[in-house]
Amino acid sequence: MTDPLKDPTPLQPNYLPENLYNRQEEQKPLENLTSDNSAPQNLFLHGPRGTGKTHVTHFALEKSDRKCYVPCTQHDTQYKALKQILRGLNEEVNDGHHTSDLQRKVVEKTKAVHTVIILDDIDFLLLNDGDDLLYFLTRMETRNSVDLVLISSNHTGLKSQIEERTYSSLQPQRINFEPYTAEETYQILVERARKALVNQSLQKAALTYITSTTQNISVGLHWLKHAAETTDSVITESHVQQVQKKAYEKYAANLLNRFTEHHRLLYQAIRELDVEENTIKTGKIYTRYEELCKAYNENTLSKRRLSDYLKHLELVDLIEAEYHYGGSKGKTRDVNLVTL
Ligand SMILES: Nc1ncnc2c1ncn2[C@@H]1O[C@H](COP(=O)(O)OP(=O)(O)OP(=O)(O)O)[C@@H](O)[C@H]1O
Ligand SMILES: [Mg+2]
Structure with a gap:
């Protein structure tokens, strides 16, 4: 009897692998943002949960040194998002400023320096005054040196959530993240399993069961990790079925941590x-x-x-x-x- 888990890190949802499987097409427009001389661009990344939107963005922009990443689940008002953008521009601001002060600072800080602003899970911001922020960002004086990346997994599109005038100054290029097939999910998870688990400790049928049940890679990773943690021998299909409910609870708890x-x-x-x-x-x-x-x-x-x-x-x-x-x-x- 041996513990199947060799190294849990590759099964952590925030682990960024060296290569992303089959997302080159989606990656390309993001990589183009780092070339300075192009006109400002607005990308809208859209697709179901666990399809790699966040990681593809981090991966493609790894080399860009002027980027502001805003997880809108936590920064869900214009004020909070502006503060987070400024943090990405190395400017810590206290509370008590007026929104227009923060806007002015963003303009100052983005003058002549190419910057990429990523608004991840933008739907949370759009529940509040996100429309005002988008309108400001697309109209500000330094607009030409700023690219915007908006990420969403909402079923309703962007157009119905923002005002017409905002949409028309945004004119985003849409990048669809199609759901993975069971086969693609298998390929992605087997790669992680190879790094995290001891040889021969995962039955093929067990992984097939997982990948035919969910194509959300984050759910799959939680499932594999939990299955590995709860057995001290080989991970079998029946073990994976037994821990199915608990593994999903772990996924949900992780989401709710934010x-x-x-x-x-x-x-x-x-x-x-x-x-x-x-x-x-x-x-x-x-x-x-x-x-x-x-x-x-x-x-x-x-x-x-x-x-x-x-x-x-x-x-x-x-x-x-x-x-x-x-x-x-x-x-x-x-x-x-x-x-x-
Ligand atoms: N093509 C891929 N190759 C390797 N790993 C991948 C791939 N796509 C997704 N993953 C992995 O799946 C997990 C989920 O990816 P990510 O968080 O980027 O998805 P997401 O689309 O942003 O999901 P959500 O909408 O829930 O935020 C991450 O651990 C990521 O590394
Ligand atoms: Mg994401």
Whole structure:
């Protein structure tokens, strides 16, 4: 009996491999951004979760030394995003400035120096005042020295989420990240497994089961890692099936790390209710959430805030929601938990 795990690092979702499999076409327009003399460009990278959008961007722009990476899950207002952009330009700013001060600083800092600004998971910013930020970035004085990379996995396109005037000054070049096939998923995961696991410790049928169940590489990586951690012999198909649910929980927990304790409580409320019924009304979710807050000694947030937080869970694909408008309660939602 031997532990199949040789080195867990290649199975970590933030591990950047030396080569990305089959994404050369998507990589090319990003690599072109680092050549200084081209006209400013706006790229819009779009595709389902776990298709390599973030890593392809990091990979292609590795050599560019003037880039500002903004994960909009955390920096979801114009103010926070501007602060993060300035951080990328080596300018730390305290709170208490006016938005226009920060805008002015961005203009100063991007004068004559080619800069790439990456707004990852931009949908979170567009829930707030992201449109104003995009409008500013596409119209600012130093526009010619700035390229924009917008990344989204939202099902609705960019056009319907921003104002017409913003879209027309943005005119983004769209780069689609098509979902991987089961075969491509296999190739990507087997490469990671080779680096992370002891020889002969993963049965082909086990990996085939994973790659036919999910084509989200992040889910696959969590699954492989959890399977390896929970056996001290060969990883078999039946072991992989046994840990399927738990592995997805690990993936979800990792996603939720970027958010607040209240996002986690809300998600826990939905998971608990999902055991009892398939489609869950928002009213029930809020009640269960309040009970959980009491149990954990947390203050409860307003329904308004919780409604935003539910939208966040929907954007990261942990839940699906169907909206109903009208009636005495205004907008209500039927929520379904997404599972593997
Ligand atoms: N073509 C590929 N070759 C090797 N590894 C890949 C490839 N595509 C994705 N991965 C790996 O899959 C994981 C998920 O990739 P990434 O985070 O870039 O996806 P994403 O599309 O940004 O997902 P999300 O929308 O959830 O943010 C990473 O560990 C990444 O290294
Ligand atoms: Mg990403």
